Amino acid sequence: MTLLLKPNPSSGVPIYLQLKEQIRHACETGALRPGDSLPGMRILAQSLVINPNTVARVYRELEQEGLLELRHGIGAFVTSGRTVTRWTAARTGQMQAAQKAANEFVEELRRRGFGTDEIRRLVEAELAALPGTKRHSSSAG
Amino acid sequence: MPLADYQRSGDVQGSYAIETHDLTKHYDTFEAVRGLSIKVPRGSITGFLGQNGAGKSTTIKMLLGMMKPTRGSGRVLDVDILDAGKSIDARRRLAYVSEDKRLYDYMTVRQIIDFTKSFYPTWKTDIEQQLLDEFRLPLDRPTKKLSKGMRTQTALLLALARGAELLILDEPTEGLDPVVTEKILELVVGAAADGTTVFFSSHQIAEVEQIADRILLIDRGQLVLDTSPELIAENFRRIRGIYDLPLPEGALALDGVERVAVDGRMVSVIASRNIDGIAHRMAHLSSGPSVEVLPLSLKEIVLESLKRD
Numbered sequence: 001m002t003l004l005l006k007p008n009p010s011s012g013v014p015i016y017l018q019l020k021e022q023i024r025h026a027c028e029t030g031a032l033r034p035g036d037s038l039p040g041m042r043i044l045a046q047s048l049v050i051n052p053n054t055v056a057r058v059y060r061e062l063e064q065e066g067l068l069e070l071r072h073g074i075g076a077f078v079t080s081g082r083t084v085t086r087w088t089a090a091r092t093g094q095m096q097a098a099q100k101a102a103n104e105f106v107e108e109l110r111r112r113g114f115g116t117d118e119i120r121r122l123v124e125a126e127l128a129a130l131p132g133t134k135r136h137s138s139s140a141g
Numbered sequence: 142m143p144l145a146d147y148q149r150s151g152d153v154q155g156s157y158a159i160e161t162h163d164l165t166k167h168y169d170t171f172e173a174v175r176g177l178s179i180k181v182p183r184g185s186i187t188g189f190l191g192q193n194g195a196g197k198s199t200t201i202k203m204l205l206g207m208m209k210p211t212r213g214s215g216r217v218l219d220v221d222i223l224d225a226g227k228s229i230d231a232r233r234r235l236a237y238v239s240e241d242k243r244l245y246d247y248m249t250v251r252q253i254i255d256f257t258k259s260f261y262p263t264w265k266t267d268i269e270q271q272l273l274d275e276f277r278l279p280l281d282r283p284t285k286k287l288s289k290g291m292r293t294q295t296a297l298l299l300a301l302a303r304g305a306e307l308l309i310l311d312e313p314t315e316g317l318d319p320v321v322t323e324k325i326l327e328l329v330v331g332a333a334a335d336g337t338t339v340f341f342s343s344h345q346i347a348e349v350e351q352i353a354d355r356i357l358l359i360d361r362g363q364l365v366l367d368t369s370p371e372l373i374a375e376n377f378r379r380i381r382g383i384y385d386l387p388l389p390e391g392a393l394a395l396d397g398v399e400r401v402a403v404d405g406r407m408v409s410v411i412a413s414r415n416i417d418g419i420a421h422r423m424a425h426l427s428s429g430p431s432v433e434v435l436p437l438s439l440k441e442i443v444l445e446s447l448k449r450d
Contacts, residue, residue: 009350012436014374042334049326051186051354052334123433128434 003031006048016052021059027078028095034080040069041076050099102136146148148354158183158307159204166199168364173199175362181340181355186333188356189342189347196362197342198240201311205237218307220395227402231331235307236300238293240315246285248294250278257299261450272328290321297325301332307333310359314348319408326352350419350439358443365446370439377437380410380420381430392426400445411445 003026007018028031035084041059045052060074062068069079109119159181159334162314166174180186191197198231201417202208204217206228215222220231244253245404273280276294279287284295295311300308313329314322333339343349358366383406393401393408395413401408406428412419416434425431 009347009370010438010440012374012438014371015351015373016371019165042331046327046331049323049330049351051352052330053184054353124436125433129431 004044004048007050014125016058016061019022019048019050019054023058023094024063024067029099030092030096032078034078036078038078039077066135101121148244149163150161155179156183157216158185159215159217159340161200161204161213163213164200164203164215165212166196166203167211173362174203174210177359177362177364179357179364179367179379181338183338184336185355186329186331186339186341186353187347188353189340189359190344190346190349190366191359192447193341193436195359197359198311199362200359201237201309202310205232218331221297236295236298236305237301237309238311238313244284244292245294247283249281249283250287251280253295254302256383257303263304265302265304268304269298272298272301275324276322293317293325295320297328301328305337307338308342313340314345318414320380322348328424346440346443356439358423358446360447366442372438373437375443376414376416377442378412378416378431379435379437379441380412380416380423381435382408382423382427382432384426385428388426393419393423395422411442417444
């Protein structure tokens with residue numbers, strides 16, 4: 001499976017969130033489109049070598065968010081609902097452009113000699129510092 | 142593949158496959174296990190972490206009725222571990238793969254499969270065949286001449302084809318190469334997807350973090366951490382700030398602060414909750430422009446929990 005990659009358990013981001021983000025991202029970039037099916041939970045758990053309860057939770061939450069539809073006895077499908085239609089149009093192009101920008105940004109930092117862990121920390125610190133973020137670092141005073 | 146298969150059915154019996162209370166084992170003067178109270182939910186993959194000699198194998202032997210506790214009690218699949226008669230019933234419903242993966246040395250792989258099969262009317266021939274194909278085990282080779290990886294695979298095949306409700310694995314991936322290790326983990330995940338509870342001891346933090354939904358850490362016979370990878374990723378953080386002057390006494394005695402380490406001007410706090418509150422307080426006291434909030438891996442938390450003060 002190359003559509004979904006093995007989550008990194010040590011990144012500080014829960015595995016279920018990593019998997020959710022990957023599935024959302026695949027929908028946003030158009031790698032997954034309405035009507036496409038996702039592997040059964042057992043197969044996905046085994047191929048990513050992660051806990052089956054984690055996959056079940058991700059599928060359940062994505063169903064509640066309207067991104068997936070779980071059809072009893074068949075599997076999980078990307079919904080053809082409004083949310084996804086909106087993404088697959090303008091949003092997909094924006095997402096691809098953003099992905100390119102992110103890629104260039106990471107490459108630039110790597111050229112300056114930063115390692116992947118350092119880059120991850122820098123990005124996480126920036127995200128954490130955004131106003132309204134749950135886990136933020138606060139300025140003095 | 143029907144999705145409903147993976148939604149755990151409501152537990153008919155207790156919701157824990159393993160439950161111990163104050164489990165204790167003394168050898169002469171050495172206390173191998175000290176007052177261990179643990180719960181392993183049905184359907185979970187529970188990783189049992191600890192250094193070599195921390196008491197993992199002794200605990201497992203007591204759970205299996207292979208060793209009598211000095212004190213305390215326990216239930217495995219709702220059977221009292223002290224009840225020798227009934228624990229035979231529990232042992233038929235669970236499968237145990239020991240640390241040394243001992244098999245009957247003189248038997249070939251084929252013979253040991255047939256031998257084991259004869260005791261279990263519910264033997265799953267399809268699983269047997271599937272794993273034989275996958276592992277490509279040499280059927281005519283005596284088990285004593287198998288590599289360590291093949292012995293583990295044979296032992297797991299015997300355990301899984303029996304259709305055990307509970308798998309107890311003592312260091313299942315110890316000494317195996319990364320490819321075989323990943324295969325074993327895949328198998329464990331698959332068994333859990335089919336509803337089997339898995340309790341496995343390990344000192345490989347990364348593999349526990351990868352597949353377990355419950356984590357128990359013991360140190361010198363005592364439980365020092367009982368958590369889940371999700372809780373760790375969501376709740377645990379390292380918060381660091383720069384301070385020109387030493388912090389006033391008790392300045393960081395806040396809810397959620399687990400540990401404080403000072404290294405020159407850098408003060409580093411490990412927190413298990415109340416991250417925002419602690420970060421605010423640290424930022425007010427800080428001489429630097431801000432404090433940093435960093436994620437923590439299970440490895441860091443384990444190493445901190447095992448630090449000897």
